[in-house]
Amino acid sequence: MSKAHHRRKQPEAVRQQLLEVAAKLSLEKGPASVTLDAVSQAAGVSKGGLLHHFPNKLSLLDGLFADLTEKLDRALAERMREDPHPKGRFTRAYAAVFFQPEGLQDGDQWKVLTVALISEPHLRERWRQWMERHLAENVGTDSFLDALLVRYAVDGLWLADLLGAPVIDAEARAAMLARLLALSRS
Incomplete structure (x- = not known):
């Protein structure tokens, strides 16, 4: 045997x-x-x-997507539980998790997923649905213009990091995050 x-x-x-x-x-x-x-x-x-x-390969990418978004959901929920201020809570959690390199676990897998999101319409749709679900759950607290601005800024940094744009030193990154977090409270 x-x-x-x-x-x-x-x-x-x-x-x-x-x-x-x-x-x-x-x-x-x-x-x-x-x-x-x-x-x-x-x-x-x-x-x-x-x-x-x-x-098949698409189911492998779907599995990676599901695994990472489950982890992301847990990280966001934890950050949101720690935040006593309801206005902009989801946006601040999103910023904290995606903005700081140590905030987002499985960074290499996220890079792979980001590339897959660009090339696979099915995964882009899943990401859109994921984001719409979270925005709908937080419509009363995170639907103001500054929150949208913060989330788009975070997405831009995420893409810049993925593409290897010039590295932002830790001090500048912390100052940017502080400004964005303040904006999410206005």
Whole structure:
């Protein structure tokens, strides 16, 4: 009997490993390098094992999207719980998580997802729906013009970071964030 029959199965760990390997391949070699064969080989998982979790490349990207947005939802909820001021609460949480490099976990996977969002209409639609859901949930507190301005500024910095724009030193970044957070309270 082979070792596979005696090995303890950990499907969630395998799924997470496949997502991490796909993200790493995409960052190192570009999105075109993310094939089911390449991911299964790099992860040390049989192609059948990969197909069990992700039947095609789009489902792998969908899995990455779902995983990251679940983590993002938790990070936003935590920040919002810590903020005693309702007006602009979602916007401040969004800024804190995306603006500060240490605020956004899984940074490499987010870079991969951002590239996928640009190239995959299906994922762009999922992101639009995610954002619309959060804005609808916070319509009473975050629908004013300055909150919109702050969120777009944060998105711009996120894209600049992704593209490797000139690095903003920590002091300037902190000052920018402080100004944006103040704007979200006005």
